[in-house]
Amino acid sequence: MPEHFDLVIIGTGAGGGTLAYALRESGLRILLVERGDFLPQEPQNWQPVEVFDRRRYKPDETWYGADGSPFHPGVHYFVGGNTKVYGAALPRLRAQDFGALEHEGGTSPAWPITYDELEPYYARAEQIYAVHGAPGEDPTEPPRSGPFPYPAVPHEPYIDDLCARLHKQGLHPFHYPMGIDLREGGRCIRCKTCDGFPCQVLAKSESDVNCVRPALESPAITLWTNTLARRLVTDETGKRVVGVELERGGEHLTVHAERFVVACGAVNSALLLMRSANDRHPGGLANSSGLLGRNYMVHNNTALMAVDPFRRNPTVFQKTLAVNDFYFKGANFAYPMGNIQMLGKLQAGMLTAAQPLVPKPILQGMADRSVDWWVMSEDLPDSHNRVELAPNGKVIVHWKPNNLVAHRKLVDAARKMMREAGYQFVFVQPMGIDTNSHQCGTARFGVDPATSVLDPYCRTHDIENLYVVDSSFFPSSAAMNPALTIAAQALRVAEKLAA
């Protein structure tokens, strides 16, 4: 078994998987390291009780809040990472998200690259992830160099009707860009177990299916599953990483390479670099700025159920529509508020974990008559919100949500929107520390080594052959789903690495 590679990529999610795919014909000999296995295709993939109540696909892992309270993080350790269960909503950020934006709660900082610089990579990422969408419906949409690869996923009749009701209010509901295999002869059967579930028929555009498996067709790419990266080792100068210590099948081994990419997700990437601390890097690798693990963001998220007790919602595939009318401001609010997007159709079994005291038939009755939304606002980088590795190895997440006025305004706007659309009851459930699906920011990129961990190509400022290519690089969280942006930046970094 070779133990020297040109490149080692640790993690196979949206960042690592896309990077491997982009480099599959680069001539580089690449080792992909993944702590998990391929997620099994099994009936339980689509069973709410298994997925939500029994947490079948989540690790038995406990992290702690700053006050010491334990929680189980919403992470997934499989080939494909969190994209195995994601909702496959694949929008681009708005062009303005790349500049500094004033929010009610503070400033959302500018990125070191512009939207125009990332646009060609967005276009490629949309091809790779087979994105379906309809241009021209969303007033906040950034300019595109070409059409969406596939036409929008059509609304089902009930959602079409809701869309018309929203139009009547002067809003601009639009088909949300989605990565599912609805191509001619495609695998997608439009079931209701997409958002939040693994896809049993592999019809979601995930890093596993769309990137890792095709990448493995190249003899230059090797994948080691069930292999945990424990530590990166530098040379004596501390200027180069020379190896990664791995745990594989109960054995410990060190793999050497010319270059290393950490792509473990925003929390685990920061932790790996912290665990790799040595004499030259006492605060963790690539941490001369002191910013590693800081500026952790996850969005402000609220689930909203709008219920019309007199009308059943027969929709099966609900996640087709979004509203961005409040993205940059509201009717009486001059600051950005965020994005409102449909959730996959809620089922009683998905609600029992959050509402264990409510009898299941009542939850089922509500779910049968509800329309379900994810209300999402930008949270701002705050260096006090951070990931900490305690001396005893415990993972501590310091998280104090901010920019909450904007989020409350958005939830109110969503509530009003749905009341006016004819829904008598609106229930909201704010998300807590364990909803870290959109985690980002723990190794922000920038041009100044004093104020960022990574350069604009995600190379660490401190260590010339070490990169972090996952959601860690985000300097701001914007208020759109992150995966397409992670993938686009991975494609941009791949060009640099191949050169």
Ligand SMILES: Cc1cc2nc3c(=O)[nH]c(=O)nc-3n(C[C@H](O)[C@H](O)[C@H](O)COP(=O)(O)OP(=O)(O)OC[C@H]3O[C@@H](n4cnc5c(N)ncnc54)[C@H](O)[C@@H]3O)c2cc1C
């Ligand atoms: C329920 C849910 C729904 C979501 N819906 C959407 C959506 O609709 N649209 C969207 O854009 N985003 C969505 N997201 C978020 C999206 O999935 C993530 O933003 C994205 O996957 C992050 O990519 P990443 O590369 O940063 O990390 P991940 O995808 O988390 O990948 C990290 C990988 O690293 C591996 N790893 C971690 N530590 C180690 C280690 N020490 N050694 C070896 N391997 C390691 C993990 O097993 C994993 O495979 C959702 C997430 C969840 C959980």
